[in-house]
Amino acid sequence: MSRLWGIAISTILILAACAMFRNPEKESVEVTPTNETPVVETTTVRPTETAAVRVHESLKFDELLTDTKAKLPTRDILQGKPAEELHQPPQEVLDIGLEFGKIHEALKEDPRLVSAGALFFGECASQDDLLTSVRAVCLRNARYYEKKDPTVKLALRNVPQDVERIAGELPEPSF
Amino acid sequence: MRLWVGFGFCLLFFIAGCGKPKQVSLKYDSSVPEEQRTLFDSDLEVLDSLSLSSTADAQMMDIPDFSAPSLAAWLSHRSKALVGQDYDLERNVGVLRTSNPYLPRPFALDLGIADRREGKIMMVNLGAAVYMAGKKENWLLGMKVAGETITVTSPRAGVFQIHELFKLKVSPSPSARINSLVRLSILFHEARHSDGNGAVTALPHAICTSGDYEGLPACERFQRGPYVVSRITTEKFLEACPECTDGEKEALTLMIADYRARLLPDAQEVDTRAEGIEP
Numbered sequence: 001m002s003r004l005w006g007i008a009i010s011t012i013l014i015l016a017a018c019a020m021f022r023n024p025e026k027e028s029v030e031v032t033p034t035n036e037t038p039v040v041e042t043t044t045v046r047p048t049e050t051a052a053v054r055v056h057e058s059l060k061f062d063e064l065l066t067d068t069k070a071k072l073p074t075r076d077i078l079q080g081k082p083a084e085e086l087h088q089p090p091q092e093v094l095d096i097g098l099e100f101g102k103i104h105e106a107l108k109e110d111p112r113l114v115s116a117g118a119l120f121f122g123e124c125a126s127q128d129d130l131l132t133s134v135r136a137v138c139l140r141n142a143r144y145y146e147k148k149d150p151t152v153k154l155a156l157r158n159v160p161q162d163v164e165r166i167a168g169e170l171p172e173p174s175f
Numbered sequence: 176m177r178l179w180v181g182f183g184f185c186l187l188f189f190i191a192g193c194g195k196p197k198q199v200s201l202k203y204d205s206s207v208p209e210e211q212r213t214l215f216d217s218d219l220e221v222l223d224s225l226s227l228s229s230t231a232d233a234q235m236m237d238i239p240d241f242s243a244p245s246l247a248a249w250l251s252h253r254s255k256a257l258v259g260q261d262y263d264l265e266r267n268v269g270v271l272r273t274s275n276p277y278l279p280r281p282f283a284l285d286l287g288i289a290d291r292r293e294g295k296i297m298m299v300n301l302g303a304a305v306y307m308a309g310k311k312e313n314w315l316l317g318m319k320v321a322g323e324t325i326t327v328t329s330p331r332a333g334v335f336q337i338h339e340l341f342k343l344k345v346s347p348s349p350s351a352r353i354n355s356l357v358r359l360s361i362l363f364h365e366a367r368h369s370d371g372n373g374a375v376t377a378l379p380h381a382i383c384t385s386g387d388y389e390g391l392p393a394c395e396r397f398q399r400g401p402y403v404v405s406r407i408t409t410e411k412f413l414e415a416c417p418e419c420t421d422g423e424k425e426a427l428t429l430m431i432a433d434y435r436a437r438l439l440p441d442a443q444e445v446d447t448r449a450e451g452i453e454p
Contacts, residue, residue: 075387078387078388083391083392083393084338086388086391086393087380087393088343088361088364088405089343089429089430089433089434091342091343091344093429093430093433094343094344094345094357094426094429094430095426096425096429097345097422097423097424097425097426097427097428097429098345098422098423098425098426099422100421100422100425101420101421101422101423101424101425101426102421102422104421104422104425105421131387131433132386132387132432132436133387133429133430133432133433133435133436134429134432136432136435136436137425137428137429137432140428162386162436166432166435166436167432169435170428170431170432170435171410171413171414171428171431174417174424175421175424175425
């Protein structure tokens with residue numbers, strides 16, 4: 001099974017690298033001197049390397065999103081917990097914060113992934129079996145990343161009023 | 176001369192070792208395990224180190240600002256001692272006087288102390304619960320804590336029982352600063368239960384009428400109740416933690432969202448001043 005995954009990932013990497021070779025000028029970053037701005041240095045990046053790294057990073061990020069999605073706390077986690085334990089936020093709610101943190105860090109490292117991050121948080125906000133607190137934080141994050149990437153247009157479904165209200169009352173993100 | 180220099184150095188080391196006294200001083204009953212005392216001491220040091228300039232919501236807690244001295248003073252008025260999970264309520268709580276007049280008349284509000292002890296509640300404001308129990312019976316009760324008897328004349332007796340407080344954490348290391356902030360937020364929540372008067376003595380939680388906690392006594396019906404205090408203090412702690420990782424900031428934000436979700440839409444503004452009787 002894991003060998004199959006390995007073959008699939010390798011194939012994607014090769015295909016992506018080939019695609020980049022066909023149109024190399026698109027990926028190379030060249031700064032040409034103009035009258036207005038003095039140029040300090042000119043950089044050229046090898047296209048195959050960039051594409052392969054990018055695909056690899058993107059796959060790693062997809063994996064992170066898939067893992068986080070599986071860990072999103074649903075209302076089911078409350079079942080079976082004694083009432084006294086729900087006197088404070090459940091541990092699972094705090095734990096998912098650390099997972100969200102990994103997503104923010106990945107997006108800071110590679111802003112090209114912002115649209116995927118925004119979509120992830122948008123889907124989380126729309127998922128109606130999740131805890132209200134989690135949906136509200138997801139909604140706030142989705143809006144934050146939507147503003148960062150003008151190409152992203154979130155289509156949020158089934159977001160109840162209380163989730164909207166709480167998201168609007170949360171502190172501004174500082175990551 | 177050499178003797179005097181040596182003496183001077185010793186004095187200097189002694190003073191440095193003493194450090195700055197904490198602004199909140201809690202008594203620990205012998206039932207509090209040593210490692211929990213150490214952690215709680217470090218939590219109080221974290222509280223002393225906080226530097227907050229914002230004053231938004233300060234009036235909700237009747238404080239001028241969120242400086243460390245203001246927060247410490249607020250907490251000191253409401254919390255006096257900690258007892259451990261094994262604190263024996265039956266052995267340590269006694270009737271000091273029967274037929275004790277409580278004014279206004281007692282309210283029949285059973286906090287179910289015995290039942291709560293069975294559960295995994297994080298921390299219980301035992302002082303407020305004992306006060307309510309005495310009020311119900313018209314008895315003046317006393318609690319033996321750390322070798323001294325506390326006469327419970329108001330919900331501000333300030334005796335908290337630690338249960339699973341140290342279970343809720345963000346970082347795996349119990350002594351991490353972020354975990355101190357989480358515990359402090361819970362401590363402030365419990366301290367708010369030391370307030371209130373008449374029908375709203377101890378500002379008890381309400382049954383949630385909708386949402387994730389529907390049917391559970393885990394909601395807030397007071398605009399300035401314990402969950403609101405939790406929300407405010409957690410917001411301030413988030414603000415005071417620029418060094419927190421993104422994940423830690425998100426964990427605090429999720430706590431804030433959880434506290435906000437618990438506030439009932441028809442939450443009331445009530446007089447939160449603590450009632451009390453003459454000893």
